Amino acid sequence: MKSYFEKYKKTVHGIIFVGGLFALLIILSLVIKPKSGEVYDINTVQMKCEATAKERAESIDVAFAGNSESYRAFSPLQLYAQKGVTSYNLGASALRVCDCREILGNFFKQQSPKVIVLETDTLFEEGSPYRDPDAHLTNKVEKKLPLFHYHTFYKRWIPESVKEKDMYWKDASVFKGFLAETAVRPYEGGDYMSVEAPKTKIRETNRNVLKDIIKLCEKNSASLVLVSAPSATNWNSAKHAAVVKWLDENAPQVAYLDINEKLDEIGIDWANDTMDGGNHMNLYGSKKVMDYIGDYLTENYALADHRNDSNYKDWEDNVRKAGLY
């Protein structure tokens, strides 16, 4: 008996080791798994949630969501300066629509915005919480052992001196999530909206998430507006058609504005209004976009003008501090 055990001692040790490892992975997964739903970029989501949590509860009337097209085009300070409407930009770089949903869901816990503006470029990025949605086996493993999915959880803990330099944190309390860029790099291509682009459609994952966002807005009595910010290199007529088609078939009550079709109307000048050759608006372009968006929102939705309201003095101070509007 003893020699039998001695013979297989190392194998038994190996089995115990592997068993112990699995137990450890499961326990750690339970500990670090976020209470929210599945997200792709948990650290950015948490950074945005923390930044928005600093806002006074029930003080924001409009929220802008989406990826970098959103935070480069939609300026809450301009909207306040011109219309007195308070808003916040929840956009983040390459933010997937599943993460937009998560940030919005968290935002609704502290705020009751009347309008949610979702920039549409995010609908055509990968929307799944997984890096590669086709890696079925890997995704299954990450579902069972979320430690692998959220293993960068430690990155939430950074010194204040470093956090202050983070692009989503720095000046967020002043600019409310908008990132102003004055660099000019012209777009020199032609009329990208009149060029025939290959047919496309919104991916299934993104369509499902969009439905969730619509339900979320309805549940919180907010109106959803889809907006396509000007982007010569990212947007085209095929994407426009895909959004229109989906909305017609699934959510005709949701408004849609494609500013790429109103460039002349709002005076976008591609030689001056883009920071990176047509991908994103710069500050000059965003001013024109927000002129239009501000008019649209106040004409179509009952949004309060908080200028001259002493409860919103901090907004006045921020507009003055920014010195842009």
Add this chain to the structure above:
Amino acid sequence: MLENFITFLKSGIGVSYAMWQYPVLFLPVTLLLYQLFPQRFRRYVLLAASLLFFAFFSGILIVFPIAASLISYAAGRIMENIAGNKEIKRKERTRRRKRVLAAGIIILLATLAVIKYSDFAGLTLVRISHIFHGNFQWNLLDWAVPVGISYFTLEAIAYMTDVFRDDIKAEHDFIKLLLFIVFFPKLMEGPISRYNEIADDLSSGRATTADNVANGYQRILWGLFKKLVIADHLAPAVDILFQNNIMDGSLSVAAAILFTIQEYMDFSGTIDIVIGSGITFGVHLTENFRQPFFAKNASDFWHRWHITLGTFFRDYIFYPVTLAKPVMKFTKKVRDKFGKFAGTIAAPMLALFLVWLSNGLWHGPRWTYIFYGMYYFVLIELENIFEEPFLGVLKKLKLTEESITVRVFRFIKLFIIVIIGEMFFRADNIAIGVKMFMQIFTNFHLNVLAENAGFLGLDFWDYWTVAAGMLLVIAVSVLKERGYPIRTKLMAYPIAARFAFWYVCILAVVIFGAYGNGYDAAGMIYAKF
């Protein structure tokens, strides 16, 4: 249903060595099947696993390693038959065997050349034609390159040459030779193995042991640490720096240093995974790295970096060329005319030139790789010339080679040599490499690097992770260089302590590895050769 199953397999069983599917699925399943089968069938398990592994990457191109094995097998058997034919005179037997060897080598090298270098040659001819106002045109052939072709081609050449030299007997068992060529751990990044080193172990079908599996996986874990925690974290920064190479000399230096670290961690880490995989089956693949940054000079560096490539070139190019009669005659003439020292320098010069030209070309069809080879050729020749005078200076200064001053000096000199070489290796072309190099002297501003540190794709934690990882690797390297028996010392601890230690190591890779959401896959650098 079959199609869905294959798609599922492909999506799940990736597989590169650093993807989780390899150490968690592919390797254990292969080990289990290997162990379950009777001894005489185990080599077929290894063969099937190897062919499947290859097919996942290169599909139908699996015919290439099989063909290379067939050619080597046939060449070996023919040479053996010729050698055994006593009716032919000895000199004629040697001549015929040489022809068979030459034919085998030419077929393999020609295949490699056509697949990997034909477009490079064609485009070079186009450029030359334009310089002379010609009109030569080249339509890109864009051949699909089978994974590992640069590795298994050299192994096949080594096998045939060893048979020719009577270092080994020609293999009669084709399966044994095929398994040697396609053995999956070494397929993609080497090490470039010799037939007599591993073929018997591969084919023996000896049962694996718990010790083999434990030791193998410990080595794999170390490799994953180097690759995922250090190399893959640096990948975005290296890409950004080399894309913005014309900005400032400080960025050139940063690019050179970070790429050197990335490449070393990536390649040596992958080799650790490969060697660890071999250990699990009781197969001991040759070490490919031996603390290269502890080298005394560039020549010694290449005895410690990509060792098996260096020994291949030494055994199959350097020695044959140096010992060739015309070269020996030339060396004697130089020695007689210019003295012993000149003879020592002249003797290996042609061989070294061919070795470094081959080294550059082996890495791929790019002028930067050829430049890289020539860079080391020139430097090693210069080191050979100045080594004696340098030792004379040390003697005058009453310093020994072991003194701290000399060792620090040698380290700094070597480090500079290596990072500059790597900068050219990685640059998009030689002109950019030269520009990056010149900027170090003409346009160097440290504040530019400081200002851009936040835009290299590395955040606060990434910098600390890489720094901590590097410290650990340096500590382990120092211990290994001094011959400290790390694993033996670890084994002396109680089992609970050892378990805890390995759990911490595994979690370090799982938590701090640059994989998954937010990280792009950083492909294995040396797998594209």
